[in-house]
Amino acid sequence: MAGETEKKKIIFSGVQPSGNLTLGNYLGALKNWSILQDEYNCFYCVVDMHAITVKQEPASLRRRTLETLAVYIASGIDPEKVTLFVQSHVSAHAELAWVLNCSTMFGELSRMTQFKDKSAKNESNINAGLFTYPVLMAADILLYQTDLVPVGADQKQHIEIARDIAERFNNTYSPTFVIPEPYIGKTGMRIMSLTEPDKKMSKSDENANSYILILDDKDTIIKKFKRAVTDSNTVVRYENGGGIANLLNIYCSCTGKTIEEAEKEFEGKGYGDFKLAVGEVCADSLEPVRQKFDELIKDTAYLESILKSGAEKASRQAYKTLDKVYRKVGFYKLPR
Ligand code: TYM
Numbered sequence: 001m002a003g004e005t006e007k008k009k010i011i012f013s014g015v016q017p018s019g020n021l022t023l024g025n026y027l028g029a030l031k032n033w034s035i036l037q038d039e040y041n042c043f044y045c046v047v048d049m050h051a052i053t054v055k056q057e058p059a060s061l062r063r064r065t066l067e068t069l070a071v072y073i074a075s076g077i078d079p080e081k082v083t084l085f086v087q088s089h090v091s092a093h094a095e096l097a098w099v100l101n102c103s104t105m106f107g108e109l110s111r112m113t114q115f116k117d118k119s120a121k122n123e124s125n126i127n128a129g130l131f132t133y134p135v136l137m138a139a140d141i142l143l144y145q146t147d148l149v150p151v152g153a154d155q156k157q158h159i160e161i162a163r164d165i166a167e168r169f170n171n172t173y174s175p176t177f178v179i180p181e182p183y184i185g186k187t188g189m190r191i192m193s194l195t196e197p198d199k200k201m202s203k204s205d206e207n208a209n210s211y212i213l214i215l216d217d218k219d220t221i222i223k224k225f226k227r228a229v230t231d232s233n234t235v236v237r238y239e240n241g242g243g244i245a246n247l248l249n250i251y252c253s254c255t256g257k258t259i260e261e262a263e264k265e266f267e268g269k270g271y272g273d274f275k276l277a278v279g280e281v282c283a284d285s286l287e288p289v290r291q292k293f294d295e296l297i298k299d300t301a302y303l304e305s306i307l308k309s310g311a312e313k314a315s316r317q318a319y320k321t322l323d324k325v326y327r328k329v330g331f332y333k334l335p336r
Contacts, residue, residue: 008039008040008041009039009040009041009147009148010040010041010042010043010144010145010146010147010148010178011033011036011040011041011042011043011146011147011148011149011150011183012042012043012044012045012140012141012144012146012149012180013029013033013042013043013044013045013149013150013151014044014045014046014047014050014087014140015029015030015046015047015068015072016047016048016050016051017046017047017048017051017061017064017065017067017068018050018051018054018056018061018064018203018204019064019203019204020064020067020203020213020214020215021068021071021203021213021214021215022191022201022202022203022211022212022213022214023191023201023211023212023213023214023250023282023286024152024188024191024200024201024202024203024211025152025203025214026075026188026214026285026286026289027185027187027188027191027250027253027254028151028152028153028154028185028188028189028190028191029150029151029152030071030072030075030076030077031075031076031185031188031253032150032183032185032188033072033075033077033082033150034075034076034077034078036148036150036183037077037078037081037082038081040147040148042081042082042083043082043083043085043144043146043314043317044072044077044082044083044084045084045085045086045087045140045314046065046068046069046072046085046086046087047087047137047140048061048065048086048087048088049087049088049093049094049136050087050133050136050137052129053118053127053129053130053133054118054122054125054130054204055122055125065086066297066300066303067293067297069084069086069303069306069307070293070296070297070303071214071215071289071293072084073292073296073306074288074289074290074291074292074293074296075214075289079306079310083310083313083314084306084307084310085307085310085311085313085314086307086310086311087140089307089310089311089314090311090314090315090318092139092143092315092318092319092321092322093136093139093140093143093318094136094139095322096139096142096143096318096321096322096325097132097135097136097138097139099325099326099329100135100138100139100142100165100169101132101135103165103168103169103172104132104134104135104138104161104165108161108164109131109132109134109135109161112133112134112157112158112161113157114133114134114154114157114158115130115131115133115134118130134158134161134162135165137158137162138158138161138162138165138166141159141162141180142162142165142166142177142178142180142321143317143318143321143322144314144317144318144321145177145178145317145321146178146180147178147180147181148180148181148182148183149162149180149181149182149183150182150183150184150185151182151183151184152184152188152189152190152191153184153189153190154190154200155182156182156184159180159181159182160182162180163179163180166178166179166180167179169325173328173329174328176321176324176325176328177321185253187249187252187253188249188253190249191246191249191250191253192243192246193205193207193210193211194209194210194211194212194224194225194227194228194229194243194246195207195209195210195227195228195229196210196229197229197242197243197245197246198242209224209227211224212224212225212282212286214286214289214290214293215286215289215290215293216286216290217290218283218287221279221282221283221286222276222279222280222283224279225247225275225276225278225279225282226272226275226276226279228243228247228275228278229242229243230242230243230244230247230271230275231243231244234270234271235267236248236262236263236266236267236269236271236274237263238259238263244271244274247274247275247278248262248263250278250282251277251278251281254278254281254282254284254285255281
């Protein structure tokens with residue numbers, strides 16, 4: 001059985017515990033994570049070190065780290081099948097990030113759209129961590145010799161730079177890292193804000209009506225969808241773009257229907273009916289997650305035991321790679 005697990009291809013992914021998780025995180029990432037867990041050897045991480053690139057209240061960060069783990073499990077991720085851990089518990093992430101910083105160019109980091117967006121939003125705190133964020137993310141991925149990284153479309157550029165860094169390192173020092181591929185689902189890849197459909201739905205948005213939280217209750221979800229921005233047309237068609245395309249995308253991600261099937265279903269119906277239906281299917285998808293979360297979050301000892309064994313398992317793989325890297329770059333190793 002252990003041999004079988006070792007032969008499986010490797011997946012790594014993570015979510016920042018920088019806010020409460022949204023429908024975007026669920027449909028863009030978590031839902032795919034649980035689909036992939038049987039076929040792959042998966043490492044799913046709570047990336048707390050990435051979260052502090054933006055100011056965090058320490059007590060909230062600590063609480064949300066455990067809550068994020070509970071949301072992973074409540075979303076159907078099985079701790080018996082995958083490795084679940086917290087990034088700061090495996091110090092190899094920070095160590096590899098330093099080495100990779102020295103194989104990453106200032107110019108390529110300057111081109112990252114997330115850096116540009118986040119520095120525009122945090123003008124008073126454009127710290128070096130925000131700038132080198134993609135290098136830590138590359139370290140996360142490359143430490144596990146990852147084949148596939150399931151993410152939403154917004155992270156594609158970060159996977160591309162991780163590939164470039166890995167290729168550069170391999171060319172300089174000899175093959176060391178597997179070159180990872182992104183895995184981006186079809187419908188949930190880019191869930192947009194409900195109030196400004198040209199912006200991505202984000203847990204850090206100031207307007208609570210712009211996002212659905214995974215843990216929102218049914219009434220709140222229905223209310224938020226009722227207020228969602230649509231467009232000036234009256235027919236439910238994807239080609240109209242904007243808010244309606246986003247709602248169709250959410251509807252299809254939650255039900256597994258195609259856009260054409262959904263358009264047909266709402267032929268002759270108004271936006272009011274459509275928005276209510278989207279709210280219903282979304283609330284129905286999230287309800288079991290919320291119920292499971294409520295149970296799990298009470299059991300700190302259980303959650304901590306998962307993190308403890310997760311960190312041990314992850315460390316074994318991570319230090320294997322880090323050792324190799326240290327040897328290749330020429331760090332002096334003392335005899336044991
Ligand atoms: P984060 O925490 O912003 O988001 C976590 C995951 O959710 C996806 N996502 C979305 N998908 C569709 N629509 C949306 N509106 C939406 N919002 C978020 C993200 O694409 C992501 O998959 N840098 C990463 C965290 C990270 C990571 C990694 C991911 C750190 N190291 C290594 C993969 C591998 C981030 O900020 O995700």
